Amino acid sequence: MATETIVSPGVLLQEIDKSFITPGTDPSGLAIIGPAARGPIEVPTEITNYNSFKEIFGTVIRSGSQAYEYFTNLAVKNYFDNGGASAIVTRVVSASGTWAAASNTHLSASAKASTQPFTLETLGKGADLNSVGNEYAGGALVNGSKDNFRWEIGNVNSKNGTFTVSIRRGDDTTNSPLVLEQFTNCSLDPLSPDYISKKIGDQLLSQSLDGSDYVVNVEGEFENKSNFVRVSAVNLPTYQFLAPDGSVGTDSGNTSYSASLPIAQTGSFENGAGSNVPSNAAASYGSDAGKLDISGSIQGLNPEDYTAAIGLLKNKDEYKFKTLVTPGLNQQNHSTTINTIIANTTERGDNLFVADLVQYGQTVATTKTESEELDTNYAASYWPWVQVRSTELNRNVWCPASTVIPGVFAKNDSIAAPWFAPAGETRGKLGRLGIKTEAKLSKAQRDDLYTSKVNPIATFPDVGLVVFGQKTLQQATSALDRVNVRRLLLDVKDTIGGFSEKLVFEQNTQQTRDRFVRQATPYLESLVQRQGLYAFQVKMDGQLNTSDVIDENKLVGQVFLQPTKTAEFVVLDFTITPTGASFTD
Secondary structure, eight states: OOOOOOSSSOOOOOOOOOOOOOOOSOTTOEEEEEOOSSSOBSOOEEESSHHHHHHHHOSEEEETTEEEEOHHHHHHHHHHHTTOOOEEEEEOOTTGGGOBEEEEOOOOBSSOTTSOSEEEEEEEESGGGOOOSOBOTTSOBTTOOTTSEEEEEEEEETTTTEEEEEEEETTOOSSSOOEEEEEEEEESOTTSTTBHHHHHOOOEEEEEEETTEEEEEEESSSOOOOSSEEEEEESSOOTTSBOTTSSBOBOTTSOBGGGGSBOSEEEEEEOOBOOSSOTTSOOOOGGGTTSSSSTTSBTTBOGGGGHHHHHHTTOTTTOOOSEEEOBTBOTTTOHHHHHHHHHHHHHHOSOEEEEOOSOTTOOHHHHHHHHTTOOBSSEEEEESOEEEEETTTTEEEEEOGGGTHHHHHHHHHHHSOTTSOSOHHHHOBOGGGOSEESSOOOHHHHHHHHHTTEEEEEEETTTEEEEOOOBOBOOSOSGGGBHHHHHHHHHHHHHHHHHHHTTTTSOOSHHHHHHHHHHHHHHHHHHHHTTSEEEEEEEOSTTTSOHHHHHTTOOOOEEEEEEOOOOOSOOOOOOOOOTTOOTTO
16 A cells, blocks of 8 residues: 655545455365375375375386276376366375384494494385395395385595485486485484484374374474485484584493494385285276275275275364365265265365266266265266376276366366366366266266266267266255355355454454455455356444354354356257348347
């Protein structure tokens, strides 16, 4: 605001800029629950691009003689390829309680070979993280893979007590090392700003059930800076490595601290436990995933393996996202789990769950039957299954619609906004997202599905695959039976809620109420200008905040919205008139 100071009589001219818009969180922010090749187990992890996902969670897994890619990978890649900004990935595994992290093989100290100076432990768990074993002549590990690691110590400086720790990919060689991370000038001195636990991180994250809620427990002092390992112990600390006179200090046995430093060496990891593929049943992937509610049916998982992850994402204060998917689970075979997710989503009230209804190879009638069992505007469903290209496997694979819909949402938001319908040829084309659907739907079939709240993925000549519907799973007719209105309200609640949080513990006065109205009004005006609303009203006055309300330490406001409707049914009349008729009649 440009303001003039009035000293003598005159005209005061002021500028009031009401165009500022406080952004909410990423409108298409994704949360996904599912299996992955490696990485933290049952610990929601935020990533911002697909390369980070691959580094942390790996790519393909092998079952028997075949390689497979999880729906999780496909969903994350499609999402980021279409403009997604952030995703919270929660990895689930079969029987997570039996899994263990891998730790480094023996790391020798300069003169204390029987004691490791420090111990590294992988952040992920699983036997496939073990790289211990023989080496080939060129220094490659026999058990090394692109999904496990090896460690290296270098640049040891006995004068100042520092060294470098490198985390290398398990399938590299001595002559061609593939360094994933490198931490320079590490120290064993807890008083040093370069203390190894501080440089790499020493936190252990795990989940547990606290009453009826799942929570993430944090052990350790320093946040993990590594994406792959943590320091689980420092066994030979060198407190004040350099004495005040600049000489190297000694330990309690009067031995120089330089004897505690690691020597230059490389090593591998061992003692990881847990397998992605259950030994008691053959796992099913691709179009076979989710067929039966038995062990091995959901990409190697049981429905109960999802319980902790679903419970963790119930915490809206800790985890923020706008779209939730669990590709592999479906209403046909896992209705109890799907109902729990919908109940949690409704309780959170800040995201939309994209629910899959049926396994691969089902009919329109079966899909409708499953849809009609659900009634919520916090979830939407799409069908049929879609064939996509797996760049990791270099082949086409089948996946449920929830694997590609987050990418559609992300593209919609990047070229328009959440309150625009993520459907139709402008914003609903799958493009490179999909190759073909398991069934080409006729107009009669699309109509039949849409009547039952299933959004068809249609196939049109010269256009390709198009999302051709945007209904939520709400049975009653209202504005919230459309995806664009639900997503509009999610965005409005998120932004207006941010304004409201700043009012907590403020004085319950007219000035405070006016401040809220001044903040909310420009944002809602922008939605009118950007075709999200027809009209709105913000009310927070003395009529709502009576003396009784104020005495209860409450501040009450109302926001009235008229959401913009989409033109889903275009009706054009073609009228033939006789020669000489007036077109104004």
